[in-house]
Structures are given as structure tokens and as C-alpha cells.
Amino acid sequence: MSQTLKPIAEGLWTSEAQPRLIGGRLPSGKIVFPMPTGDAAKELEPYPLSRQGKLWSWTRQDFKPKEPYDGPDQFTPYLLGYVELPGEIIVETRIVDAALEDLCLGMPMEFVVVPFDARRATYAFRPEKQS
Amino acid sequence: MRDVYIIGAGIHTFGRTDGRSGRDQGVYAVREAMADASLEWSDIECAYGGSAAAGNADIMVNELGLTGLPFINVSNGCATGGSALASARNAIAAEEFDIALAVGFDKHPRGAFNAKPAEFGLPEWYGQTGMMLTTQFFALKIQRYMQLYGISRTTLGRVAEKAFRNGEKTDHAWRRSKVDLETILNAPMVNDPLTKYMFCSPAEGAVALILASEKKVKELGADAVKIASVAVRTRPPGSFEVFAPAIDIDNGGKPTVLASNAAFQAAGIGPEDIDVAQLQDTESGAEIMHMAENGFCKDGDQEQWLAEGRTDINGKLPVNTDGGCLACGEPIGASGLRQVYENTVQLRGRGGARQVPGSPKTAYSHVYGAPGLSGVAILER
Numbered sequence: 010m011s012q013t014l015k016p017i018a019e020g021l022w023t024s025e026a027q028p029r030l031i032g033g034r035l036p037s038g039k040i041v042f043p044m045p046t047g048d049a050a051k052e053l054e055p056y057p058l059s060r061q062g063k064l065w066s067w068t069r070q071d072f073k074p075k076e077p078y079d080g081p082d083q084f085t086p087y088l089l090g091y092v093e094l095p096g097e098i099i100v101e102t103r104i105v106d107a108a109l110e111d112l113c114l115g116m117p118m119e120f121v122v123v124p125f126d127a128r129r130a131t132y133a134f135r136p137e138k139q140s
Numbered sequence: 141m142r143d144v145y146i147i148g149a150g151i152h153t154f155g156r157t158d159g160r161s162g163r164d165q166g167v168y169a170v171r172e173a174m175a176d177a178s179l180e181w182s183d184i185e186c187a188y189g190g191s192a193a194a195g196n197a198d199i200m201v202n203e204l205g206l207t208g209l210p211f212i213n214v215s216n217g218c219a220t221g222g223s224a225l226a227s228a229r230n231a232i233a234a235e236e237f238d239i240a241l242a243v244g245f246d247k248h249p250r251g252a253f254n255a256k257p258a259e260f261g262l263p264e265w266y267g268q269t270g271m272m273l274t275t276q277f278f279a280l281k282i283q284r285y286m287q288l289y290g291i292s293r294t295t296l297g298r299v300a301e302k303a304f305r306n307g308e309k310t311d312h313a314w315r316r317s318k319v320d321l322e323t324i325l326n327a328p329m330v331n332d333p334l335t336k337y338m339f340c341s342p343a344e345g346a347v348a349l350i351l352a353s354e355k356k357v358k359e360l361g362a363d364a365v366k367i368a369s370v371a372v373r374t375r376p377p378g379s380f381e382v383f384a385p386a387i388d389i390d391n392g393g394k395p396t397v398l399a400s401n402a403a404f405q406a407a408g409i410g411p412e413d414i415d416v417a418q419l420q421d422t423e424s425g426a427e428i429m430h431m432a433e434n435g436f437c438k439d440g441d442q443e444q445w446l447a448e449g450r451t452d453i454n455g456k457l458p459v460n461t462d463g464g465c466l467a468c469g470e471p472i473g474a475s476g477l478r479q480v481y482e483n484t485v486q487l488r489g490r491g492g493a494r495q496v497p498g499s500p501k502t503a504y505s506h507v508y509g510a511p512g513l514s515g516v517a518i519l520e521r
Binding site: 017021032041042043046066071074076080091096097098099100101114125131 | 251252254256257263264265266267268269270271272273276279280281283284287288328329330331332333384385386387388389
């Protein structure tokens with residue numbers, strides 16, 4: 010289970026039962042992601058981002074990237090894209106539980122924490138489950 | 141400010157030249173440019189140059205001669221060439237010098253660029269998880285654009301088909317044989333919707349341009365092309381750029397639009413006045429989107445433009461007449477100057493098999509790069 014895996018980075022998402030990505034909010038109300046570090050973080054307060062959004066764009070990574078990519082040795086093409094979190098920000102993300110041909114502009118998406126390799130977890134979005 | 145002209149243009153063939161360093165290719169291009177302008181190294185009064193991955197430019201004085209000239213290294217990513225050109229032009233316009241050199245060169249390893257997150261102020265996880273690839277950015281940008289403005293995969297293919305058709309006629313190009321539309325569209329996918337023929341590859345090459353004041357042009361009787369304007373701009377708020385873990389929901393401006401507007405305004409002409417254009421085509425989608433961002437057509441019109449061949453060498457607005465990045469490859473430090481080199485060739489009427497007919501009088505070049513900057517140069521004959 011992804012809960013037992015170590016997050017790829019600290020402070021990237023909350024440790025709630027329903028985890029959320031951690032962005033930052035400027036005094037102006039503007040949201041940024043990821044939460045900056047160092048002096049750039051001074052004026053920001055952490056701001057957990059929405060778990061739901063709409064697909065803004067997408068592609069599939071069909072070749073194994075060079076370093077700094079640190080994925081499993083056995084490369085499998087993966088989907089990625091941008092998801093617009095209404096009123097907040099558009100975040101870049103892995104896309105899981107979907108095939109390339111399923112994806113379309115504006116598709117409802119939801120946040121999920123997924124295995125990255127045998128040791129670590131990363132974040133992703135997947136098409137929202139129709140109940 | 142006084143007018144500045146290009147009086148010498150030299151190039152080292154793009155592609156792969158094993159056994160010759162990037163800087164040596166730069167030296168080669170400088171000598172070609174000097175021969176073109178009938179000048180000696182001792183005539184060059186100041187120099188600006190650089191590369192992204194092949195070292196400092198000023199060391200070239202070891203080969204070219206220790207004349208004591210000021211040689212300023214430029215390190216500005218994809219805008220290295222454009223910034224060198226802008227600086228050299230300003231040095232002459234400011235009346236400090238009469239003859240200046242702008243040189244750009246590079247030599248990259250094979251395969252896609254692998255940028256380091258820290259160099260772009262980004263966290264390590266962004267690179268580790270495989271989201272920090274230039275190819276992905278281009279795919280993500282054109283994917284959305286295609287949905288919004290009805291651009292087809294066939295149109296993406298036509299851009300690449302044209303590039304290789306033009307590259308076949310270009311001495312300095314790397315890819316010098318035609319590739320048919322069917323092959324382009326059915327080639328292995330790199331990042332959907334872009335196949336391997338729709339992407340340029342990191343490469344090697346060098347370009348040198350010699351600039352001069354009007355006084356020198358007359359004195360030398362040079363075959364000169366006027367630099368009507370040069371503009372380099374960085375990104376405004378809310379833009380969508382390469383290496384962006386997030387994008388502002390308030391859709392903002394684009395660095396290309398800023399640079400384009402500034403260059404047109406300074407030149408006192410508009411897109412409708414341009415006879416030939418070199419637009420950054422790191423992949424097929426980039427050329428399509430840059431046609432609109434630079435003001436040459438409306439979003440979505442590209443579908444018809446490509447179908448009708450309007451950007452062919454014989455078309456209404458020839459685009460990337462030497463095959464662009466797609467056929468020449470991309471040595472980052474040299475790429476922007478290659479566009480200006482090609483425009484100089486076209487305005488002088490020296491294009492040979494790829495010469496734009498009807499003696500073009502105005503030429504436009506546009507470069508784009510990380511982390512969201514753009515350089516535009518307009519030349520006039």
C-alpha cells in the first residue's frame with residue numbers, strides 16, 4: 010500500500026486520511042505550488058490544495074528520461090498533465106488509472122497518492138470515479 | 141541611436157562533427173564571417189558570445205589572435221545568441237565601437253536535454269518523478285492548443301515535412317533528406333501528440349555575425365543588411381513556460397508576444413510587412429503556435445495555412461526556410477543566431493535552391509527558451 014511507502018519529498022502533501030497537495034498562499038490571496046523554500050517562503054502560508062480538478066492538458070512519456078529522473082529501472086511509459094484546481098492553481102501531475110485515449114479537456118480528476126517505485130510514493134491525479 | 145548593419149555572416153554546419161569542439165566550430169564560423177566581410181580579426185573592435193554547454197567564448201582569442209579586444213561572455217540559455225546580437229548591436233548603436241562580433245556555438249550529447257532542477261530553482265522531486273522534460277512541455281502546450289483551436293495531427297506532420305523539404309536544400313542543415321507525411325505521422329511517439337520526426341534534436345554548430353556602423357558599411361562598400369530592431373523579453377505573470385510545476389489560473393501574457401510587439405514597434409512595421417520568417421520550431425507544435433504568438437495569423441488559422449502551403453518557400457510567408465531547428469538540430473547557443481544568419485542569406489539573395497523569390501526586403505526571427513524568454517530580430521534590406 011502507498012501509505013507504507015516514503016513520500017518522494019517531505020511537505021509535498023498533507024498526512025491526512027484524504028491527503029492534499031501543499032501549496033502556498035501569498036498575502037494577495039494568490040496560490041503557488043509547490044510551497045517555496047528559503048526566503049521566498051517568508052510571506053507565504055501553507056495552503057492545502059483541492060483534491061478535485063479538471064484536466065487542462067496531458068501527454069504520455071514514451072521514452073525513459075535521463076537523470077535526474079529516478080524511476081524504476083524497468084521503464085513503463087507514464088501519463089502526465091496539468092489539472093486545474095478551480096480558483097486555486099493549475100498543477101503538473103502524473104496521471105494514473107487511465108489510458109491516453111480516455112483523456113479529454115476538462116475531464117473531472119481527483120487527487121491520489123501512488124507508488125513511485127518499491128520504496129517511495131508520489132502524487133497523481135486520476136479520472137474521478139463515477140459513483 | 142544610430143543604425144547598425146550585418147556585414148558578415150559565417151556558419152559551421154549544424155549536426156554532428158566528431159573531433160571538433162563546440163568552440164572550434166565557433167572559431168570556424170568567425171573566420172567564415174570575417175572572410176564574408178573581407179575583414180581581419182584585428183579589425184574586430186569588440187565581441188559578445190557564448191554557448192550553453194561548450195564553454196566560454198572569450199577563450200577563442202587564443203586561436204583568433206590576442207588583439208586586446210573586449211570579449212564578453214554571454215550565458216543566457218536559448219537566448220544566448222539573441223542576447224549576444226542585441227549586445228553587439230547596442231555597442232555600435234551607442235557609438236562606442238564601429239565593428240562588433242556576435243558569436244554562438246554549442247555541442248550537446250545525444251538524446252533529450254536533462255536539466256538539473258536546482259539550476260532552475262526547482263525542487264529535486266520535480267526532476268526525480270520525470271516531469272521536468274522540455275519535450276513534455278512542448279507536447280502539453282500543443283495538446284491543449286489543438287483541442288482549443290482545432291489543429292490536426294496532419295498539420296503537425298506538415299510542419300515537419302516542410303522542414304525536411306527545406307533542409308534538403310540547405311548546406312548548413314543536419315537532416316538533408318525529405319521525409320514523407322505518412323512516415324512522420326506513423327513514427328514512434330515521443331510525447332503524444334508529437335512523433336520523433338516532429339522534434340528537433342540537441343546538436344552541434346556555430347554561427348558568427350559581424351555588425352558595423354553605417355560609416356563602416358560605406359567605407360568598406362559592404363553587402364549590408366540593416367538590423368531594424370532587436371528585442372529580448374522574459375516572461376510576464378501568468379504565462380505557461382517550460383519547467384513549470386504549476387501555472388497561474390489567471391491566464392497571462394507570453395514572452396514571445398512581448399518581444400514580438402516590442403520588435404515590431406521599434407522597427408515601425410507590422411507582421412503583414414514581413415517577407416520571410418524564422419520561428420522557433422523546437423517541434424512542430426512550436427512553429428504552429430509561434431505563427432500566432434508573433435502576430436502572423438490568428439489562433440487556428442494555421443490549419444488552413446499549412447494545408448495551402450502558405451509557409452512554403454514559395455508561399456505568402458515562407459517560414460523556416462533552412463529547415464529550422466527540425467532540420468538543423470538545436471545547439472542552444474548557436475540556434476538563435478542561425479535564424480539571423482538565414483535571414484541575412486535570404487535578404488542578400490544568396491539562398492540558392494532555397495531562395496525566397498521576389499527579392500525579400502524584410503525578415504523576422506524569433507527564438508524561445510527556458511525559463512520563459514524570447515528574442516526577436518527584424519532585418520531590412
